[in-house]
Structures are given as C-alpha cells and as structure tokens.
Amino acid sequence: MxxxxxxxxxxxxxxxxxxxxxxxxxxxxEALHGVARAGAATVFPQAIGMAATFDTPLMAQISTVISDEARAKHHEFFRNGQHGRYQGxxxxxxxxxxxxxxxxxxxxxxxxxxxxxxxxxxxxxxxxxxxxxxxxxxxxxxxxxxxxxxxxxxxxxxxxxxxxxxxxxxxxxxxxxxxxxxxxxxxxxxxxxxxxxxxxxxxxxxxxxxxxxxxxxxxxxxxxxxxxxxxxxxxxxxxxxxxxxxxxxxxxxxxxxxxxxxxxxxxxxxxxxxxxxxxxxxxxxxxxxxxxxxxxxxPEQVRWARIPYSVNQAPEHDALSRKVAQESIVLLKNDGVLPLSRETKRIAVVGPTADDTMALLGNYYGTPAAPVTILQGIRDAAPNAQVVHARGVDLVEGRDDPAATPLIEPQYLRPAKGSTERGLRGEYFRSRDLSGAPALVRVDSQIGFRWDRGSPTDNLMARGEAHGGQSVPADNFSIRWSGQLLPPVSGTYQIEAAANDGFRLYVDGKLLLDHWDKSDRLRADSVSVKLDAGRAYDLRLEYYEEERDAGVRLAWRMPGAKPPFEEAVQAARDSDVVVFVGGLTGDVEGEEMTVNYPGFSGGDRTDTRLPETQRKLLEALHATGKPVVMVLTTGSALAVDWAKQNLPAILVAWYPGQRGGNAVADVLFGDTNPAGRLPVTFYKADEKLPAFDDYAMRGRTYRYFEGEPLYAFGHGLSYTTFDYGNLKLDRERAASSQAIKVTLDVKNTGTRAGDEVVQLYLKPVDPKHERARKEMRGFQRIHLAPGESRTVTFDITPAKDLRTWDENRDAYSVDPGRYEVQVGASSADVRATKTLTVTK
The missing domain is CATH 3.20.20.300 (Glycoside hydrolase, family 3, N-terminal domain)
Structure with a gap:
C-alpha cells in the first residue's frame, strides 16, 4: 500500500x-440492545433495562441473538454488494x-x-x-x-x-x-x-x-x-x-x-x-x-457465515425480547392494587408515553417489526375491559410533540372510492421526489411510522413478504399515501401531519400543508378543516426522507374533543382504575442534544423530578379518588417522592423494547411476577447532589451516598415473599489469597411462584481510610415455587473482592480487619450478616 x-x-x-x-x-x-441503524432487527430493552434483570444467563441469550442477527445481516448486505456504515x-x-x-x-x-x-x-x-x-x-x-x-x-x-x-x-x-x-x-x-x-x-x-x-x-x-x-x-x-x-x-x-x-x-x-x-x-x-x-x-470456511438471514427478527427472538422486558420491570411500590383483576370493567390508560413507540426504544435502536406500546399491551391483555386512552399532557413543557395528536384510525380511511379495505394506498419510491415506478405498493392502515436508519420495507423483507425489487433504501426515499377520508361527525377537524424530513398534505386536491424541506427532527403542523359526516374527501400525503432518522404521522382531533388534560381527568373519573404511563423518552434524554426543554440541557437533566406537565396531571388523576398505578418509561432515576407518598403502585418499565407493552401488561395483570431490581439509586427530589461535573465519587451511588435514598440500589418488589436464613461462611478468618464459600437458604413463603435476586455485599467494619461504604460482590436470580427452598452459594476472595488502591504504594492491597458479609434483597434490605476477619 x-x-x-x-x-x-x-x-x-x-x-x-x-x-x-x-x-x-x-x-x-451499533448493537447496544439489538442491531441498530441497520434496518429491521429485534429490539431488546435498553441497556439499563437489561441490567435491571440482574440475570447474566439471560444476557448471554440476548447477546447471542444480537450477534446471530448481525452476522446474518452483514452477509446479506455483502451478497448485495453493500459495504457501508452499519453493515459490518x-x-x-x-x-x-x-x-x-x-x-x-x-x-x-x-x-x-x-x-x-x-x-x-x-x-x-x-x-x-x-x-x-x-x-x-x-x-x-x-x-x-x-x-x-x-x-x-x-x-x-x-x-x-x-x-x-x-x-x-x-x-x-x-x-x-x-x-x-x-x-x-x-x-x-x-x-x-x-x-x-x-x-x-x-x-x-x-x-x-x-x-x-x-x-x-x-x-x-x-x-x-x-x-x-x-x-x-x-x-x-x-x-x-x-x-x-x-x-x-x-x-x-x-x-x-x-x-x-x-x-x-x-x-x-x-x-x-x-x-x-x-x-x-x-x-x-x-x-x-x-x-x-x-x-x-x-464464506464456507467461516462458521458464522452460515447463519441464515431468516434468523433476523425470528419469532423466538421476539419472544426473548418480551421475556427480557418482563424480567427488567421493577415494582417499586405496591399497596395491594396489583395485580389488576381480569374482571376490571373500565381502565383508563393516561399519560404521554402510553402509546408512544419511542418510549419503547431509548436510543441506538433498530427497526422493530411490530412494536407493542403499553396501551396496546393492556388492550391485548384485557379484551373484555373498556380501555380508554387519553394522553393528557405533552412529555415536557414547551415541546412541539408530534405524538400528542391521535393518529387517524383505519375505519376513517379507505384506499379508493368503493373499497372495503381500510387505510390508505401507499406508493413507496426509491427516489426522494416520488419519481419513477414505485418499488412497493401496499395499503397502510394508519400513517404512524418511525425508522432509525432502516428502510420502510426492511420488516417486510425480514418476514418474507417483500423481495428483490420491492426493497426501498434507508435514505433518499419517498412515499405517497392516497385515498379517502371518512369523517364520522360534521364539524371542524384539526388535521395534523408530521415528518422528518419533508411532507405535503392535500384534501380534495387543495394543498393545505407544505413543508417540502429538510427537518432535523420530527416536525408537526396542523390545519383546521370543516368536514361533513357522510361525505368522502380525497386525501393525499406526500413524504420524503433524505438521511438518518425517518418518521411520518397523520393525525387529527375531532370536533368537540375536550382539551387533552380535561379528557384525561374525565377518563379517570369514568374508570375503575387508572394506569398512568409517563416519564421520559429518548427524545428528551440522550446524547449531546441541541434542543433543550425545562429540566433538560443538551440531553442531560437539570431536574431529576418527573416533568412538571406530568406532575400536575398525576395530582389531578389522584384527586378523582380512583386508584392510580404509575408506569414509568425512563432511562434514568426519577425523583417520584409525591407518587411514593400518594399512589398505591409504581412500576419502572425503562425503555422496554419491541414487546415492552405486552411485558408491562403481563406484570400489571399478574401473568408475570415482577423481579427486576434497580441498577441505580433513586434519590429524593430535595437531595442535593454533588456538582455534575465533579468526578469525585464521594456522595455518589449507593457505595458512597450517606443519605437515605428514595429507593435503594438493588430494590424491587414481588407479588410473593421470600425468607433468608442459615447464612454460613466455610471460614470466618482468611488470608487475602484464600477463597471463602458463602451459603444461605432462600425460601418462597408466599402463594405465587416468583424470582428473587439474592444479593451479596461486603462492608468494612472499621475502615482504615476513605473507601466505599459497601460493595456488591455477588448476585443470583433464582426461581422458586410457593414453599420451595434453595441453597444459594457465593464464592469470594479478599484479594479480588476487598482490594482497594493504595496510593502510597501505587498498587492494590487488602486491608486486614473485619468485614461484614451481607446478603439480602437490596443494598438497603439486608436479611442476614456474618463477620469475616481478613488476616495479612
């Protein structure tokens, strides 16, 4: 060269x-929680959610699936002469x-x-x-x-x-x-x-x-x-x-x-x-x-090159995504309202992330085949209940939120006059100006899509429904949707279109919205239109994508619709139980963002509380007197002090991946017994944290924090109970190089089968210098039937598990002395202790 x-x-x-x-x-x-930015791929819960499972065998399954899909996708790209970014x-x-x-x-x-x-x-x-x-x-x-x-x-x-x-x-x-x-x-x-x-x-x-x-x-x-x-x-x-x-x-x-x-x-x-x-x-x-x-x-010499493309988004991968989401969900609080009864007649699902696909994905994600929002998961799990959805408020104050307006539902759309199908006719082009013959023509029931570096036809190809010439590129494509709009009542409608990048909206041939220019984010605009019930209106939405993230929506508000906040409160009044779904999404917390909102700066947060819009809605829902279950979508700790004091149940769903909605519903209705644990400390709202740009660990995380957390690292409840007993060390005095076997018995003392995450911490009794207050040195997630007991074993070695950095010697060392071996259900919920003496 x-x-x-x-x-x-x-x-x-x-x-x-x-x-x-x-x-x-x-x-x-990229493959943070699934193959990312390469089109269709299985999307697992965000990394923080995977950590909340405290399940390394499950993590091995996840990463094997990711690498299978990555290998299969790479060789498919290679066979088609593609050598670009996200294809390696x-x-x-x-x-x-x-x-x-x-x-x-x-x-x-x-x-x-x-x-x-x-x-x-x-x-x-x-x-x-x-x-x-x-x-x-x-x-x-x-x-x-x-x-x-x-x-x-x-x-x-x-x-x-x-x-x-x-x-x-x-x-x-x-x-x-x-x-x-x-x-x-x-x-x-x-x-x-x-x-x-x-x-x-x-x-x-x-x-x-x-x-x-x-x-x-x-x-x-x-x-x-x-x-x-x-x-x-x-x-x-x-x-x-x-x-x-x-x-x-x-x-x-x-x-x-x-x-x-x-x-x-x-x-x-x-x-x-x-x-x-x-x-x-x-x-x-x-x-x-x-x-x-x-x-x-x-390729025939390389074992991994033989992985077939059909593994991509395979049904078993979808099932694993649901299982991971189930295991990641943390039950912070439950005063007995959960699990919900299957006999519940009226459920109000309220909040800004209940029906938002972005609340499932976090960041660095692929394109899931059929993402299930939390609203859809609850509807699937409770087919005999009346499930009413009201968004209520935007995610944060001052955000032009394209997800705030309900999508136009399929029954109000048809692809052509006289058609019995529901939806709009979509023509997908390999150009960004709607030129040439369409690569694919299909009927889309609703226009509500989000692709991250993925082609609109990737999922069809993964399922074998599109082949060869029907593929559409991930960038520089365009789509024309056409058909008829069938308004159910007469009056003034607010019709909204949103896209990243350009869009144009026509009704009866008249151009009503024209944003045929590039946008760095999903941008929305709306127009008021008087429509008469019983009449069909010609509708056309044109859209193009230039590069990177892509998304498009077609939504409306019907005449006489109440303001969103009032609609949500009324839905709560008319319900037997309210499921509030809120928190954050990757649209407001993430990497070096340029758009800031109250409580956020550059993708970081300046306020650890739930955004104010959501706090006000929660208080109004609680005031109806109906039980309110809070489900949080988030990638970080939230200070939910008010909710802890006033609501009967709180779940943390994280960003739960493509089947997150089903997983949340599984927990809400008791088909899954929750056992996720917090991989981060949840601090109180009035806690004065150290300066964000100070990298000293003093006062940070459960290892150094001296105060009382809102919820401790490792915390998570279950629908059953567990007892710990018979803690033993095979030696209570040991040199730093000697291994110690720790055993204890754990019993399910409740009436439901469930998982328990048994956690082991080591705490210096008389520390010789400033060091962590305690440190996790073992965890095991175990499943126990009602009444079942199991002996759990941990192995620790002082030289590895108790070492600290000696700045005078410029080396690691182990301080002789006494250490408390703690086992329990969280860093704050210690169930049994033994003292270990370490000699020189």
Whole structure:
C-alpha cells in the first residue's frame, strides 16, 4: 500500500483498494440492545433495562441473538454488494461507563452505577457477541468510552476529568479491566474528554501504560467519533490535525472514527512527527482484526457465515425480547392494587408515553417489526375491559410533540372510492421526489411510522413478504399515501401531519400543508378543516426522507374533543382504575442534544423530578379518588417522592423494547411476577447532589451516598415473599489469597411462584481510610415455587473482592480487619450478616 492508502484504511470508512483485493469496509456499527441503524432487527430493552434483570444467563441469550442477527445481516448486505456504515461486523457496544450521576442523558446506555454489576453484564455481553469459535470471531465487541466519561454532554469535547487515583482504580476502571482480561474484548473506544490532561483518545497513561502494559490488551483502539479533531481544536493539546493524528497513533489509537487520519497522517510522516513503521504497526492490528472475522476467507470456511438471514427478527427472538422486558420491570411500590383483576370493567390508560413507540426504544435502536406500546399491551391483555386512552399532557413543557395528536384510525380511511379495505394506498419510491415506478405498493392502515436508519420495507423483507425489487433504501426515499377520508361527525377537524424530513398534505386536491424541506427532527403542523359526516374527501400525503432518522404521522382531533388534560381527568373519573404511563423518552434524554426543554440541557437533566406537565396531571388523576398505578418509561432515576407518598403502585418499565407493552401488561395483570431490581439509586427530589461535573465519587451511588435514598440500589418488589436464613461462611478468618464459600437458604413463603435476586455485599467494619461504604460482590436470580427452598452459594476472595488502591504504594492491597458479609434483597434490605476477619 501507498502511505495515503494506509492512512485511509485507518479511518472508519476505509475505501476499497481494488488492485489488492481489499473491499471497502466501514467499521462503524451499533448493537447496544439489538442491531441498530441497520434496518429491521429485534429490539431488546435498553441497556439499563437489561441490567435491571440482574440475570447474566439471560444476557448471554440476548447477546447471542444480537450477534446471530448481525452476522446474518452483514452477509446479506455483502451478497448485495453493500459495504457501508452499519453493515459490518465490528460493533461499538457495550457502553460500560459508570452511571455515577442520574442527570447524565446517556446513562440509559450503561449497566448502571455499580462496577461489579457492570462488569458481570459487560463480560457476558461481550462473550455472546464475539462467539466461541477458536479461529474466527463472530463479531468484534467494543468496550466504551475509555475512560472516566459520564457527562455533562454539553462539555464532553472540552472537560478534563481528574478523579483521585483511588476513584479511578476502584470505580471507573474495574469494568474495563474485566472486559479486557475476562471477556477478551477485541476493541476499546476512547472518549472525547481529557483524563489528567491527556485526550482519552490519545492518552499514554490510559492506552499504553494501563490498557496494554498492565492489562495485556491485544486488540485495537478506536477513537470516539471525531475525537481526534478535539485534540487540537477544543483541547488544544497540539496545534494542528497532523500533530493530533501522530499523537493518537503513537499512544495507541489505531482507528479514527472521523476524517483526520486519512489526510493528516501522510503529512505527519513527511514532517517527521511519526514514522511510517508506526503507521504500519497500527494497520497490522486492524487487518488482523478483519482477518479474525473471516473477511478475506471464503464464506464456507467461516462458521458464522452460515447463519441464515431468516434468523433476523425470528419469532423466538421476539419472544426473548418480551421475556427480557418482563424480567427488567421493577415494582417499586405496591399497596395491594396489583395485580389488576381480569374482571376490571373500565381502565383508563393516561399519560404521554402510553402509546408512544419511542418510549419503547431509548436510543441506538433498530427497526422493530411490530412494536407493542403499553396501551396496546393492556388492550391485548384485557379484551373484555373498556380501555380508554387519553394522553393528557405533552412529555415536557414547551415541546412541539408530534405524538400528542391521535393518529387517524383505519375505519376513517379507505384506499379508493368503493373499497372495503381500510387505510390508505401507499406508493413507496426509491427516489426522494416520488419519481419513477414505485418499488412497493401496499395499503397502510394508519400513517404512524418511525425508522432509525432502516428502510420502510426492511420488516417486510425480514418476514418474507417483500423481495428483490420491492426493497426501498434507508435514505433518499419517498412515499405517497392516497385515498379517502371518512369523517364520522360534521364539524371542524384539526388535521395534523408530521415528518422528518419533508411532507405535503392535500384534501380534495387543495394543498393545505407544505413543508417540502429538510427537518432535523420530527416536525408537526396542523390545519383546521370543516368536514361533513357522510361525505368522502380525497386525501393525499406526500413524504420524503433524505438521511438518518425517518418518521411520518397523520393525525387529527375531532370536533368537540375536550382539551387533552380535561379528557384525561374525565377518563379517570369514568374508570375503575387508572394506569398512568409517563416519564421520559429518548427524545428528551440522550446524547449531546441541541434542543433543550425545562429540566433538560443538551440531553442531560437539570431536574431529576418527573416533568412538571406530568406532575400536575398525576395530582389531578389522584384527586378523582380512583386508584392510580404509575408506569414509568425512563432511562434514568426519577425523583417520584409525591407518587411514593400518594399512589398505591409504581412500576419502572425503562425503555422496554419491541414487546415492552405486552411485558408491562403481563406484570400489571399478574401473568408475570415482577423481579427486576434497580441498577441505580433513586434519590429524593430535595437531595442535593454533588456538582455534575465533579468526578469525585464521594456522595455518589449507593457505595458512597450517606443519605437515605428514595429507593435503594438493588430494590424491587414481588407479588410473593421470600425468607433468608442459615447464612454460613466455610471460614470466618482468611488470608487475602484464600477463597471463602458463602451459603444461605432462600425460601418462597408466599402463594405465587416468583424470582428473587439474592444479593451479596461486603462492608468494612472499621475502615482504615476513605473507601466505599459497601460493595456488591455477588448476585443470583433464582426461581422458586410457593414453599420451595434453595441453597444459594457465593464464592469470594479478599484479594479480588476487598482490594482497594493504595496510593502510597501505587498498587492494590487488602486491608486486614473485619468485614461484614451481607446478603439480602437490596443494598438497603439486608436479611442476614456474618463477620469475616481478613488476616495479612
């Protein structure tokens, strides 16, 4: 290769080199909770929800399914000559940063606040992604973002994280070390920020001294996207792009997600900033990784290439998604109102996320085949009940919320005059201007779609309903829906269309809404139209998508409809029970957002309470005197003090994935006994948290927090009860290198079968220095029938489980002394203890 070719191969979008037989390859792929941004894929609960299962065997099943679908999709792309972004085998997941502060918008992507839980979930996830073949990797997993990275989002390109070395070694690094040493993770992604003054994506301390020298990492490092630019432009560590590129490669970042290496490395070599041999060394690492994935071998030699495309969104994967969602749901409170009776006659489902698909998905998601919202799940589970839905309020104040207006239902639409079908005729084009012959024509019952880097026909192809010429690209496509609108009553209707990107709406041939321009988000507009019952109106909606996220809706409000707030309160008055579904979505909490709302900034939160719009609605619902069950969709901890004091039941559903609605209904009606546990501390609303940009751990998470939480780490209730007893240590005095076996008996003392998450914590009795108050060092999720008992066993070793960082010796050590071995149902619900004495 020429020097320029070498440099180009070190960018995420590596071009083909035809004369050498090297195909183009884009290293950028996502698989946080399912294959993301590559069209149709099974969508599991968001990572924080997977962590709430406290179930590593289940995590192994999840990651195996994800890697099966990823492999199948890659080979289908390859057979069709596609080598683009989100079509490869190198996946930039999992995110194992510690969720140290509930305000961080990307905390939803993590496994929570505890290093031990994060490590166990992360190692299992990596092994499932990378497979067990001795020759070929199934996929490459990537541990990110290395290291000390958890907001604020607005400052991520400029801040310098300087935790104490004790916090670094005891909180921020252990999960990464576990994924490298136990998980054998093949890639690590650097972060945007600095750590002790060095760019995390060009840090000698992190990448050379710690990752490679101390931990023996043999894989490759990729920068976070455009983090190499930050080195010179924002951090100002060096003055030019070529200096930044040379520094990053010298210190161990082989792959640039961005566009700095390709033009700048040849310049850096010619200027003597870096030797070409150092570029060669980095490039060997990258091509070795591609070879381990079998990219240059005949597919028949690669075991993973034989996975058929039919596994994508297979029925068993859909069933697993539902099971994971069931296991992730946390019952925070229950005064006996749950489970709901099947005899309940009238159920009001109220709240802004009850019928919102985005409340299922979080961020970094694929396109689910048939997502089930919580409203639909309740309707499916209670076919004999009258289930009335009222949104009530927008998610947050001041948000132009396209999901606020109800979709036009199928019975009011028909594709042509005289047709008995219901819906609109959809013509799908491979162009963005409705030109050419449509690739697909079908009847869509409602117009309410959201695609994340997915083609509108991906799901049809996955199910075998569309083939070959019927496919539509993920970008630069357009759709025309046409047919007739059949208003049920006469009066003035508010008709609303929303899209990302452009749309035009016609009624009886008249252009009423015209936004045929690009939009960075789902944008809505509405028009008042007088319509007469009994008459059919010609309706046409035209839509185009340019790139990235895509979505389109057609909605209305009928004449005489009450204001949404009043409608919700009236629905509650007329019901036997109210299910309030609210909280957050990935539209307001997430990664470096540019749109801010009250209580939110750059995707982070400035207020940990439920948004004010929802608090006011909850109070009004409660005032009706009807029992109100709260279901929270969220990726982070919410301060729901008022609800804890006033409502009879609270569930946390997280962002529960494609079958989340069914899973929530399964728990509400008792078909599933909840056993999810909180992977983060829920703080009280008036709790004064440490400054968000302070990376010291004092006062943070259950490990260092001295106050009383609203709900503790590890908390979660059940519809049954469990007793703990007979706790034993096989030795109560041990040297640091000796293993100790811990056993206890757990019995289901209730009348229902259920799961219990048995948790083990170690607490220093007389700490010699500042350290964590207690730390999780074991958990097991077990299933017990009524009256059934089981002996649970944990193995601990002081040298591994009680080590702390000795800053004087610059090494880990174990303090001799007494430690309390605690077992229980949460970090605050300790059921039994024993004292362990550790000798030198």
């Amino acid at each position: 020429t020097l320029e070719e070498k440099a180009a191969q070190m960018a995420n979008g590596a071009p083909a080199i035809p004369r050498l037989g090297v195909p183009a390859y884009d290293w950028w792929n 085998l190198t996946f930039w997941s999992p995110n194992i940063n510690i969720f140290r502060d509930p305000r961080w918008g990307r905390g939803q992507e993590t496994y929570g606040e505890d290093p031990y839980l994060t490590a166990r979930m992360g190692v299992t996830f990596v092994k499932g992604l990378q497979g067990d073949d001795p020759k070929y990797r199934k996929l490459d997993a990537t541990a990110k973002h290395f290291a000390v990275h958890s907001g604020p989002e607005a400052d991520r390109h400029t801040f310098d994280a300087r935790p104490s070395e004790r916090d670094l070694r005891e909180t921020y690094l252990p999960a990464f070390e576990a994924l490298v040493k136990e998980g054998q993770v093949d890639a690590v992604m650097g972060a945007y920020n600095r750590v002790y003054g060095e760019s995390a994506s060009a840090s000698k301390f992190l990448l050379q001294d710690t990752l490679r020298r101390d931990w023996g990492f043999k894989g490759y490092v990729v920068s976070d996207c455009w983090a190499i630019v930050d080195i010179w432009k924002h951090h100002k560590i060096v003055a030019t792009p070529e200096e930044a590129a040379a520094l990053a490669v010298k210190n161990g970042t082989e792959l640039d997600c961005g566009d700095t290496y390709a033009p700048s490395l040849p310049v850096a070599v010619r200027k003597g900033l870096i030797a070409e041999s150092e570029v060669d060394k980095a490039l060997v690492q990258l091509f070795t990784a591609r070879m381990r994935l079998g990219m240059f071998d005949p």
